[in-house]
Amino acid sequence: MNAYAVVGFLVAFGASGCYAAFTVLEGRRVAAKVLALQQAVDAQDLHSAEPRSQDS
Amino acid sequence: MSPSTNQPPQAEGRRSRLVRDRQTISWLLGASAFVLLALVSVLAITTPAPDYVQGEASRLIYVHPATAWVSYAAFATNVVCALLWLWPRTRKIGWDHAAGAAAHIGVFFVSMTFVLGAIWGRGTWGTFFRLRDARMASTLVLLLMYLGVVTLRQLPSSPTSRARRTALGSLLAFVNVPIVHFSVLWWDTLHQGPTLAKPEKPSIDGMPLATMLLSFVAFTVLFSWLMIHRTRIERWNDALLGDDLDTAITARQAEGRVARSGIPA
Numbered sequence: 205m206n207a208y209a210v211v212g213f214l215v216a217f218g219a220s221g222c223y224a225a226f227t228v229l230e231g232r233r234v235a236a237k238v239l240a241l242q243q244a245v246d247a248q249d250l251h252s253a254e255p256r257s258q259d260s
Numbered sequence: 261m262s263p264s265t266n267q268p269p270q271a272e273g274r275r276s277r278l279v280r281d282r283q284t285i286s287w288l289l290g291a292s293a294f295v296l297l298a299l300v301s302v303l304a305i306t307t308p309a310p311d312y313v314q315g316e317a318s319r320l321i322y323v324h325p326a327t328a329w330v331s332y333a334a335f336a337t338n339v340v341c342a343l344l345w346l347w348p349r350t351r352k353i354g355w356d357h358a359a360g361a362a363a364h365i366g367v368f369f370v371s372m373t374f375v376l377g378a379i380w381g382r383g384t385w386g387t388f389f390r391l392r393d394a395r396m397a398s399t400l401v402l403l404l405m406y407l408g409v410v411t412l413r414q415l416p417s418s419p420t421s422r423a424r425r426t427a428l429g430s431l432l433a434f435v436n437v438p439i440v441h442f443s444v445l446w447w448d449t450l451h452q453g454p455t456l457a458k459p460e461k462p463s464i465d466g467m468p469l470a471t472m473l474l475s476f477v478a479f480t481v482l483f484s485w486l487m488i489h490r491t492r493i494e495r496w497n498d499a500l501l502g503d504d505l506d507t508a509i510t511a512r513q514a515e516g517r518v519a520r521s522g523i524p525a
Contacts, residue, residue, distance in 0.1 A: 205319065208316070208317040208382065209309075212319075212323065212324070213305070213319075215372065215375055215376060216372065216376060217301050219375075220372075220479075224482070224485075227490060231489050234496040234500070235496060238500060241500065
C-alpha cells in the first residue's frame with residue numbers, strides 16, 4: 205500500500221470515529237444540561253411562588 | 261414535579277418501553293457500524309487494488325464513494341424533512357430537528373469526501389484540487405452551501421423562524437446535489453465516470469466490488485446511528501434554548517415598554 209492509501213484510510217476511519225465520539229460527548233453534555241434544568245424546575249415550588257414586584 | 265410523573269401509569273409504562281426500544285436500536289446500530297467499519301478496514305487493506313493504472317491509490321475507492329453516497333443520503337434526508345416541515349399538514353418541530361441533524365452529518369461527510377478525493381487526486385492526477393474541474397468545484401460549492409445552512413441554524417431566533425429559514429436554505433442547497441453527481445457526465449473533468457451507477461456492467465467485480473458495497477452498507481449504518489443521536493441533540497438543545505430565548509424576549513419586551521413610556525429603567 206502506498207502513502208496516499210494509508211493516509212486516506214486513516215482520514216476515513218479516524219475522522220468517522222472522532223465524529224461519532226464527538227456526537228456521543230456532545231449528547232452527554234447537552235443531556236446533563238437538560239437534566240440540571242429539569243432538576244432546578246423540579247426543586248421549585250411553582251405554586252407558592254410570589255410574582256416579582258414591579259418596583260425591583 | 262417532573263413532567264413524566266404527571267402521566268397515568270400506563271402512559272408512563274409505554275413511554276419507558278419506547279425509550280428502552282430506542283436505546284436498544286441505537287446500541288445495535290452503533291455496534292453494527294463499528295463491526296462493519298472494522299471489517300471494511302481489514303478488507304480494504306487485504307483486497308487487491310482494483311485499478312492497475314492508478315495502482316495502490318485506487319484502494320481509496322473502498323471509502324471515498326461511500327462517504328459521497330452518505331453525504332447525498334444526508335442531504336436528501338435534510339430536504340425531505342425540510343419539505344415535511346414546510347407542508348402545513350405535516351408540520352412538526354421534530355422534522356426541523358431531523359433536518360438539522362442531517363445537514364450537520366452531511367457537512368461532515370461531504371468534507372470527508374472532499375479530503376479523500378484530494379488525497380486520491382494527488383496520488384493519481386498529481387494535484388490535490390483544481391478549481392476549474394467541474395466535480396471538484398461543484399463539491400466545494402455544495403460544502404459551502406450546506407455550511408451556510410448549518411450556520412443559519414445557529415443564529416438566535418425562535419424555533420419556528422429558524423425552521424422556516426433553514427428549510428428554505430436546504431431547498432436551495434439541494435439543487436446542487438444532482439449537479440455534483442452528474443458533473444462527470446455533463447462536463448469533461450479529471451474525475452472518473454461512475455463505477456457502479458451506470459446502465460452497463462459495473463467497472464469492478466469480485467472482491468473489490470464486494471468490499472466497495474460493504475463500505476456503502478457500513479457508512480449507511482453509521483449515518484443511521486448518527487441521525488438518531490444528532491436528532492436527539494437538536495431536540496435537547498431546543499429545550500435549553502427555549503428557556504433562554506423566552507427570558508431574553510421577555511427582557512427585550514420590557515425594555516421596549518420602558519422606552520415607549522419614556523420612563524427611565
